[in-house]
Amino acid sequence: AxxxxxxxxxxxxxxxxxxxxxxxxxxxxxxNLFWYVQYPGQHLQLLLKxxxxxPLVKGIKGFEAEFIKSKFSFNLRKPSVQWSDTAEYxxxxxxxxxxxxxxSGTRLQVQP
Amino acid sequence: xxxxxxxxxxxxxxxRETATLKCYPIPRHDTVYWYQQGPGQDPQFLISFYxxxxxxxxxxxxxxxxxxxxxxHSELNMSSLELGDSALYFCASTISGVNExxxxxxxxxxxx
Numbered sequence: 662a663x664x665x666x667x668x669x670x671x672x673x674x675x676x677x678x679x680x681x682x683x684x685x686x687x688x689x690x691x692x693n694l695f696w697y698v699q700y701p702g703q704h705l706q707l708l709l710k711x712x713x714x715x716p717l718v719k720g721i722k723g724f725e726a727e728f729i730k731s732k733f734s735f736n737l738r739k740p741s742v743q744w745s746d747t748a749e750y751x752x753x754x755x756x757x758x759x760x761x762x763x764x765s766g767t768r769l770q771v772q773p
Numbered sequence: 774x775x776x777x778x779x780x781x782x783x784x785x786x787x788x789r790e791t792a793t794l795k796c797y798p799i800p801r802h803d804t805v806y807w808y809q810q811g812p813g814q815d816p817q818f819l820i821s822f823y824x825x826x827x828x829x830x831x832x833x834x835x836x837x838x839x840x841x842x843x844x845x846h847s848e849l850n851m852s853s854l855e856l857g858d859s860a861l862y863f864c865a866s867t868i869s870g871v872n873e874x875x876x877x878x879x880x881x882x883x884x885x
Contacts, residue, residue: 704876704878707875710872751816758871760808766815
């Protein structure tokens with residue numbers, strides 16, 4: 662069975678700091694990868710996705726992620742976080758067109 | 774643009790009662806996924822439907838059942854509710870052949 666690991670469970674940063682959240686997936690075949698953000702009390706919103714092609718993908722709100730196949734990784738980055746980025750971030754993998762498998766999430770707290 | 778609609782948004786039930794959650798996919802989307810997100814947990818895949826047929830099954834308890842109707846909306850029926858069923862239930866929809874899933878706002882179920 663596939664799995665997704667997010668090693669950072671809780672990250673606290675000051676505004677303007679750079680962010681990198683780790684994500685590793687286990688599926689060995691072709692896989693689609695996603696990062697979702699969930700603001701408190703709200704539903705999942707797609708930040709960015711990787712299906713194929715350029716391994717560096719850019720998403721909304723200044724986020725980007727890099728797919729490194731050799732490392733089974735899809736880390737999320739943002740050069741300068743804002744207080745409004747405080748939320749929970751989920752990495753997810755999808756083999757083919759099947760259901761998503763989510764990581765355990767990373768709670769990001771940005772201090773003003 | 775139209776989004777995924779879920780109803781009700783909040784639901785409070787007693788133990789051993791039944792509950793029905795509804796999901797209305799984005800128009801022309803033919804595939805629906807159900808996910809359960811317990812408090813502080815990552816979303817877990819329950820079940821999915823494509824063209825009114827069950828397409829995949831995840832960690833859905835036997836007490837739960839679901840179906841997709843001719844208008845593509847889906848209902849998740851939950852019986853003999855337990856305290857542990859308290860969670861946020863997300864529905865996501867997509868068009869067959871497209872990998873991205875679009876999430877609804879979720880139904881927050883509280884079992885007392």
